[in-house]
Amino acid sequence: MGRDLLHLADALAWDEFHLVGHSMGGQAAQWVSGQPEARDRLRSLALLCAVPSRAFPLDADGSRLFEAAADDLDARATVISAVTGGRLGTGFVRYVNELSRKTADPAAMRAYLRTWTQDDVSDQVEGYRRPVLVLTGQHDPVLTAAVAEEQIAPQYPDVRSLVLDGAAHLPPMETPARTVTLIAEHFLGQAEKPSS
Structure with missing residues (x-):
């Protein structure tokens, strides 16, 4: 999934882009953020109810x-x-x-x-220094704010974590306006800053 994202960015000739990763797509987005060919192009990252990069085994x-x-x-x-x-x-x-x-x-x-349950890519998620927004759903029974704080946020030096009130694991469908607003504000705030 991460390689497909990079191929798409190349095919569209995107020198820079922002990226949202939701659920298992969040694991792929974390992998992308650590890739040398993406690190300087990725302006900011939003992880929404994301699976940790080290996977999330089920019982x-x-x-x-x-x-x-x-x-x-x-x-x-x-x-x-x-x-x-x-x-x-x-x-x-x-x-x-x-x-x-x-x-x-x-x-x-x-x-x-x-x-997302078995592949640990955490050793490939390093070196990304730009802003990361980590969003979790208030009612998500599995990928909780605690999971994000313990397993995702420590990978990044510039991270902001928020809990989406009224949402569980599908915030784009459960609380769409709030979800889009937070992600857009995150991306637009980074778009106004010069590239590092």
Whole structure:
């Protein structure tokens, strides 16, 4: 995923860019921030309910559920409900489940599951000195503010951590206006500063 991000930036001839990584995409974004070919181009980084760079292993029951969710929509609905704390009702779960059915490839889901639960890339996340915003959802039952503070924030010298009130693991869908505002302010604040 991280290599694809870099290839896309190259294909678009982006000399500089900002990057948001959500959930397992947050693990990939952390990897990107440590790559020498990206470090000077990446103006700022926002990590949203991010998986730590050293991976986030699941217990046996969690592993079985997430593995089943790649192919079984009922299991996927259970995951969606669980990561949002069961707070948003069946209509929300059905909507997100249908969206994922239309857009997520089961083989890719299985590969990403292996990556975010098993692949430790923390030794490749170093040297990034520009600003990092770490956002966690108030109701995220797994990737909590404590996880972010212990496993993500220490990797970066210029980091700001915030908790999104009213959100769990899917803030862009749960609290979209607040989520976008915080990320935009972070990026725009960096855009006004000269490149280092």
